[in-house]
Amino acid sequence: MAGHGRPHGSRARIVDVSEHAPGVYKVRISFDNGKEVEIIAKIEGDTLITPFGAYHVPSLASRIFMESSERAAYKPEAWLVRIEGEHIVANLPVRVIEVLTKPGEKVSRGQVVLLVETMKIVSEIRSPCNGIVKHVAAEGSTLDKDSRIATIECL
Amino acid sequence: MRVFIAARGEVAIRVAKAVRELGWLPITVYTDEDRVSPHVSAGWLAVKVDSYTDPDELVEAAISAEADIVHPGYGFLSEKPEFAEKVLDAGIAWAGPSPKAMRLLGDKLEAKRLAEKVGVPTLQWCTANNPSQAARCVEKIGSPVVLKAPRAGGGRGLRIAYNPWEAAKLYRIVVREASNGFGDSVSSIVVERFIESPRHIEVQVVGDADGHVIHLYERECSIQRRRQKIIEEAPSPFAERVRGLREQLLDYALRLAEEVEYSSAGTVEFIVDASGNPFFIEANTRLQVEHGVTELVTGVDIVKSQLIVAAGRKLAYRQEDVKIRGWAIEARIYAEDPWRGFAISTGTIEAVRFPQNPWLRIDHSIVEGLRVSASFDTLLAKIIAYGWDRGEALERLSTALMDTVIAGIETNIDLLRVLVRKDWFINANFTTQTLEQNLAKLLEEAKQRRMLVSQIAERIGLLPQPHPRQHLLEAPLSHGWPWPPTWQ
Numbered sequence: 001m002a003g004h005g006r007p008h009g010s011r012a013r014i015v016d017v018s019e020h021a022p023g024v025y026k027v028r029i030s031f032d033n034g035k036e037v038e039i040i041a042k043i044e045g046d047t048l049i050t051p052f053g054a055y056h057v058p059s060l061a062s063r064i065f066m067e068s069s070e071r072a073a074y075k076p077e078a079w080l081v082r083i084e085g086e087h088i089v090a091n092l093p094v095r096v097i098e099v100l101t102k103p104g105e106k107v108s109r110g111q112v113v114l115l116v117e118t119m120k121i122v123s124e125i126r127s128p129c130n131g132i133v134k135h136v137a138a139e140g141s142t143l144d145k146d147s148r149i150a151t152i153e154c155l
Numbered sequence: 156m157r158v159f160i161a162a163r164g165e166v167a168i169r170v171a172k173a174v175r176e177l178g179w180l181p182i183t184v185y186t187d188e189d190r191v192s193p194h195v196s197a198g199w200l201a202v203k204v205d206s207y208t209d210p211d212e213l214v215e216a217a218i219s220a221e222a223d224i225v226h227p228g229y230g231f232l233s234e235k236p237e238f239a240e241k242v243l244d245a246g247i248a249w250a251g252p253s254p255k256a257m258r259l260l261g262d263k264l265e266a267k268r269l270a271e272k273v274g275v276p277t278l279q280w281c282t283a284n285n286p287s288q289a290a291r292c293v294e295k296i297g298s299p300v301v302l303k304a305p306r307a308g309g310g311r312g313l314r315i316a317y318n319p320w321e322a323a324k325l326y327r328i329v330v331r332e333a334s335n336g337f338g339d340s341v342s343s344i345v346v347e348r349f350i351e352s353p354r355h356i357e358v359q360v361v362g363d364a365d366g367h368v369i370h371l372y373e374r375e376c377s378i379q380r381r382r383q384k385i386i387e388e389a390p391s392p393f394a395e396r397v398r399g400l401r402e403q404l405l406d407y408a409l410r411l412a413e414e415v416e417y418s419s420a421g422t423v424e425f426i427v428d429a430s431g432n433p434f435f436i437e438a439n440t441r442l443q444v445e446h447g448v449t450e451l452v453t454g455v456d457i458v459k460s461q462l463i464v465a466a467g468r469k470l471a472y473r474q475e476d477v478k479i480r481g482w483a484i485e486a487r488i489y490a491e492d493p494w495r496g497f498a499i500s501t502g503t504i505e506a507v508r509f510p511q512n513p514w515l516r517i518d519h520s521i522v523e524g525l526r527v528s529a530s531f532d533t534l535l536a537k538i539i540a541y542g543w544d545r546g547e548a549l550e551r552l553s554t555a556l557m558d559t560v561i562a563g564i565e566t567n568i569d570l571l572r573v574l575v576r577k578d579w580f581i582n583a584n585f586t587t588q589t590l591e592q593n594l595a596k597l598l599e600e601a602k603q604r605r606m607l608v609s610q611i612a613e614r615i616g617l618l619p620q621p622h623p624r625q626h627l628l629e630a631p632l633s634h635g636w637p638w639p640p641t642w643q
Contacts, residue, residue, distance in 0.1 A: 011603065012603065012607045014607075014610050014611065014614055017611070017614040017615060025611075025615055027611050027614070029607065041611050041615065043615070043617070046506065047506075047508060047560055048608065048611070048612055048615075048617060049558075050608050050611060051557075052557075052572070052604040052605075052607065052608050053556070053557045053568070053569065053572050053604070053608070054508065054557060054558050054559070054560050055560065055562075055605075055608055055612075056505065056506040056508075056560050056562030056563075057612055057617045057618075058505065058506075058562070058619075059505055059506065059562035059563060060608065060609050060612050060617075060618065061609065061612075061618045061619065063565070063605065063609075079495050079496030079497075079498045080496075092498075097331055098327070098331075115328065115331070117331070117332075119499065119529070120332070121332065122328050122331050122332050124328075
């Protein structure tokens with residue numbers, strides 16, 4: 001198969017799709033760098049077989065990838081918390097293990113505000129900016145998904 | 156013989172198969188949440204328990220099931236000497252090493268002292284009972300260092316510090332994780348010199364009841380993410396490349412195992428620096444997830460060996476019978492979302508397709524409709540490919556990954572598909588850091604490929620289209636359907 005397993009670093013665009021046998025398709029793909037390849041895609045039952053791997057068709061549409069802006073803001077603990085305005089909000093239920101800052105305290109970007117535990121793993125939650133701590137969850141408390149862990153007023 | 160398998164998932168199925176091959180009777184356990192898991196029906200009897208980790212309950216279940224042998228699988232209680240003792244006290248044989256050997260090797264400190272005693276090199280280390288001791292430790296042995304809680308593993312209770320100040324700060328985190336994760340209260344941790352880009356190579360050993368220990372050669376598990384092994388292979392490409400390394404590793408492993416009169420199967424783990432100097436890191440006193448690659452290249456059934464030793468019989472092979480033939484590579488499929496920081500992905504498995512090939516071994520415990528929860532390990536399947544040489548095994552693994560479908564939950568298959576095609580992987584130029592260093596690029600590439608496949612599906616017309624007569628589908632049904640409302 002043409003292009004079998006070759007890594008394609010650049011963005012791809014589909015130029016043409018044609019069925020050349022029942023359930024067997026020829027797909028022409030062009031890349032940013034001007035290269036064009038033809039690959040073969042086959043359908044077997046509910047599985048779409050391509051040189052990039054076999055996929056269950058009904059599940060293909062359900063995956064939504066992170067927006068690029070969100071990815072740019074990605075930090076090591078981004079799976080655990082997200083920033084909503086001034087608030088640091090939990091993506092998962094967490095337990096506050098240790099609070100390292102007090103309300104009113106000045107914090108710098110990247111400074112550890114508190115330690116939380118989820119799935120038996122302790123994570124450091126860092127300040128997204130230079131600012132002042134307005135609110136921080138109590139030590140030992142258990143917080144639900146989507147609740148505020150800390151509030152930091154950015155300067 | 157009746158063998159009680161105190162494990163769940165793929166390893167319970169693997170053990171049950173070996174039990175049946177011996178003509179014995181496998182007994183599996185399950186909790187309420189696991190009622191419909193495939194491992195339950197792998198046993199000819201299945202016993203319900205409230206927890207997989209309550210030793211007393213499991214021993215009681217084994218007694219009431221009239222078990223002759225308890226096999227602990229891996230994980231859960233497999234490395235708890237207290238559990239082994241309870242089993243043995245109940246007059247049931249234990250398919251693992253003696254509780255004494257488990258204690259000596261299971262505790263990282265004890266194991267290091269033992270290694271030093273028998274002349275096996277280890278990394279410089281000291282213990283710390285508080286943050287300032289941790290900092291002083293770093294000043295003494297140099298940085299970087301790794302802070303380890305006793306019995307840490309799987310990325311928990313392990314942190315790396317690059318200076319004394321950082322070590323003091325991380326001390327608290329490590330102690331906290333260890334106390335939470337393992338149910339033991341700890342304050343003493345090990346601070347150890349950290350080798351920055353090592354390779355991870357381990358030696359499989361098997362001992363019989365008389366203390367005769369033989370080795371089954373080595374495995375390399377350098378493809379890791381945060382110390383979670385992802386791809387393993389036997390033999391080790393690094394041990395093939397560096398003259399004398401294999402002999403050294405095997406000799407060290409046997410020295411340690413013989414010192415504790417090791418019986419049953421176990422693994423001695425080493426890290427090897429860039430110039431080929433091995434350092435002992437720890438010993439695992441149980442069956443390992445990656446035992447399959449060693450079984451394929453040596454032809455030895457490790458689980459069966461454990462059972463035979465537990466039954467008090469002699470092993471059917473001697474050291475001189477064990478040879479490496481060919482190459483085996485294993486890829487682990489986890490229920491984790493690689494694009495979301497490898498967070499556990501849960502849900503119902505909607506489709507499962509595994510390829511079939513005489514040189515493939517797929518150990519798994521998933522079926523369509525199975526609910527995957529966050530309560531247990533995220534390992535879904537192990538795809539093990541065998542080949543005449545490394546190149547052939549790799550091609551088989553790559554093709555098998557291409558043909559494998561697990562849908563309904565997010566997995567790391569797309570990441571593995573891209574990873575096994577990388578030159579640094581094909582040429583075996585990697586360390587335990589290589590995967591993490593290349594992760595961002597690999598994930599982007601895997602994402603691009605997935606999006607391209609979605610586009611192809613859309614162009615072919617496979618993805619759901621809005622219904623052409625949507626208004627009819629949404630129209631309210633008259634009462635008394637199928638009869639029209641006017642019908643009387």
